Amino acid sequence: MGANWVPPWADPFLARADIMAAMADHVRRSRDSGTPARMYVHGLEGLGVSCLVTQFAKSHRDLIDGPLIWLNGRRPDGTAVPLGELLTRALRQFGIEATDQAATEAEKADTYRTICAGKRFILVLDDMDTQGQVFGLVPDDAPGAIVVATSALRRRGLESEGFEPxxxxxxxxxxxxxxxxxxxxxxxxxAASTAELVDLCGGFPLLIKVLAAQIRGRSARAPHLLQRLRKSRLALLEFDNAQRMTRFLDATYDDLADDQACAYRTLGMLPAATFSASAAAAVLHWDLDAAFAVLEALVELNLLTVDDAERYAFHPVIRDDARSRAEAVLDATARRRLIADWTSWYLRETLPRGAALSNRWWVRPVTDLSARFGGEYTRQDASAWFEIEFANIAAAIRAAHGNALPATAWPLCVAFWKYLHLHGLHDTWIETHTDGLAAARADHSDAGIMQLTSQLGAGYLAVGRFAEAHSCFTESHTAALRLGHRLGEQSALEWIGKTLARQGDSIEALDYFRRSQTVAAEIPQPQRDRALALLCLQRSRTYLDLADFDTARTEARSAQTYFDRFDNETDNRAKARFVIARALIANDDPQEALPVLREALELFGRDHARRETADTHRLIGRTLTATGQYAEAAENYRTALDYYTLVGNPLAASTAAALADLPDR
Known part of the structure; x- marks a missing residue:
């Protein structure tokens, strides 16, 4: 069982045919009864539990008749992965990008059930933490589905809910x-030595691989290892299997070269799912070539694994062993220094990539750190890096905060925010920013408090936690006033207005937008004009809610005039046109609205905004229906319906009804 989001694989895989046949029989019985197959596989680390489930999925591909969805219940630092994040990951493996998903856990769960309905697939929750995680992933209306959890322990609570152990x-x-x-x-x-060595491994695949790796290419070591293990045999037999495994690893560790043992201990302390050679070199204070050579040696000894992307990882039981050895030789100060090195490396790597994703303003000292570290990346390269390092950055924020390193924790949050925002990872967004805000307070940084409350408030607003959002933005505004930070003040007032608008208090929202505009007039260029344009866009939507369609159109046209000057404002150019078109339609002018909607459609498409593109197709369908152009209306409705059906959007039902209601074409 491990912390990676990909299935583990054993080659060769041996001697588990009977248990896999029993699992297959359970699937068949479940399908005969018309219910999803529920199973959980438990066993000690190193026994091959996760690899067994992977092999079952491969060997019974025809029975499963669908994709393998692999999730992990716990992070490398032992914390649970929230159900909302598990649902996000599951939906992504069904082909629904995070940007196309709903914000709240409840909405994600609804989408998940809609997408799963009638499908066949196998979903694995490896290394489950709580039963609630598992229950939240069992689809209601997918009798062909298979849900498998793995655990080091027996979970009788699962058995009472129909999970076969x-x-x-x-x-x-x-x-x-x-x-x-x-x-x-x-x-x-x-042969005699071989048989005795294997017998000492107790049938644990992991121990067998580690022991064989020590002897491979060095047959003279076999008698030495056998003699040592013979001496400890009686002691080994006195322990239970978990303790026995740890003691067994003593023989491997004692024969490591000094640099290998140092790397083993040091890297075992990191709360990282996987890590690169560059990250290892940073915490070991070695050059990259030296780090790479030692990592490869540890791979040869089966103490590390490496994937095709050259990411290294510990098996969980081996990580625990490495960590315990590190804790035996490192005092608290040394352990904190190690975490400081690791989290500082992530800060250096994250800042320039965060800047590539976002043109949002940052506070000092984050801007100073970014300038000092340097590095330029394309938006595409930055996104790809965040995709790989996402879990480690979140772990680095937790580790920095937990080890009293606030000057690392909160700037790391600032740089991480845009990726979380773009991908709708709201659970991790709120969790990391809660730690980041606490770190900013510990650092006595008004600038950090101002920025982090703004970013955390945006997370709360996205999931509809309006009171918490309002509280964050109010605190951000107070911090901005203390600092005399006009841009922070303007932004906080705008966010409060957006929160009020979401709650349906349009009049109060407009008052905050007015106050924000007053402050924006004092902001230096070039931020001033962009802030004013964004406020026009916010007000245009609010006037739509108030049915003041002429004013809504005027405000949206002002925003459009500004954003049309820039090639990198595609989304805002499209959003302004969408508001203009809605205002025209509301004023019974569908003919004038159609070309504006087609411009918005092209811009949303250019920005790969699939949900907004579908919404525009749907509105074009309504507009064409109003003008009697039923054939073209049907085409637009179908395009919107295809998307809504694909991602489980509840608008699918009303769109299908609108399509069915069209007159004969």
Whole structure:
């Protein structure tokens, strides 16, 4: 069981045919009864629980008849992955990007159930943390689905909810011997020594691989290892299997070279899902070539794994062993210094990439740090890096805050925000920014408090937690006043206005937009004109809500005039046109609205904004219907309906009804 979001794989995979056949029988019985198949597989770390589930999915592909969705219940630092994030990940593996997903956990759950209805697939929650995670992932209306949880422990609460338990036994002697010989490669040792070494592994695949890796290419080491393990055999047999495994790893660790042992301990302390050679070099204070050489040596010894993207990872039980050895030799100060090195490396790497994703203003000292670190990246390259490092950045924020490193924690949040915003990762957004805000307070940084309350408030607003959003923006405004930061003051007033508008208090919202505009007039260029244009766009939507369509159109045209000057404001150019078209339609002028909607459609498409594109197709369908152009209206409705159906959007039903109501064409 591990912290990666990809299925683990064992090659060769041996001697688990009986348990996989029993799992397949359970799936067939569940389908005969018309219910999703619920299973959980439990067993000690190192016994091959996760690999068993992967092999089951591969071996019974025809029975499953659908995709494999792999999720992880816990992070490397032991914290639980929130259900909302699990649903986001699951929906992405169904082909629904985060930008096309709803904001709240409840809405995501509704979408998940809609998407799953009638489908066949297998969803695995590896290393589950709570039963609530598992129950939230069982689809109601997918009798062909298979939901599998894995756990180191038996979970009787799952059994009471219809989950069938399975637990692999230790490998039998013949399979263990085969696995050991595969690990040895062309290295030959005598049969008696082989049998005894394998027997000492107790049928645990992980131990067999680690032991074989120590002997591969060095057959003279076999007698030495065997003698040492013989001496400890009685002690080994006195322990339970979990303790036995830790003690068994002593033989491997004691034979590591000094640099390998140092890397093993140091990297085991990191709360990282996977890590690059560059990150390892940074915390080890080695050059990249030296770090790479030691990492590859640890891979050869099966103490680390490496994937095709050259990302390294510990098996969880081996990470625990490495961490315990580090804690035995590092005092609290040294451990904090190690975390400081790791989190500082992430701050250096995250800042320039965060800047590539966002043109939002940052406060000092974040701007000073960004200038000092340097580095330029394209938006595409930055997004790709965040996709890989997402879990580690969140872990770095938690680690920095937990180790009293506030000057690292809160600037890291500032740089992380845009990625979280773009991908709708609201659980992680709120969680990391709560820590980041606490860090800014600990750092006595009014600038950090001003920025972090603004970013955290935006997260609360996105999920409809209006009171908390309003509180954050009010605190951001207070901090801005203390600092005399006019841009922060203007932004906070605008956000409060947006919050009030979302709550339906349009009159009060307009008052805050007016106050924000007064402050915006004092902001230096070039921020001033953009802030004023954004306020025009906000007011235009509010006037639509108030049915003041002429004023809404005037405000939106002012915003359009500004944003049309820039090539990188595609989304705002489209949004302004969408408001203008809605105002024209409301004033019974659909003919004038159509070309404006087609311009908006082209701009949304250019920005790959699929939800907004579908919404525009839907509005074009309504407008064409009003003008009697039913054939073209049907085409637009169908395009919108295809998208809404794909992503489980509740607008699918009303769009389908509008399409069905069109006169014969």
């Amino acid at each position: 399975f637990s692999p036994e230790a490998l039998p002697q013949d399979a263990a011997l085969t696995l050991f010989q595969v690990g040895l490669g062309n290295t030959e040792i005598d």
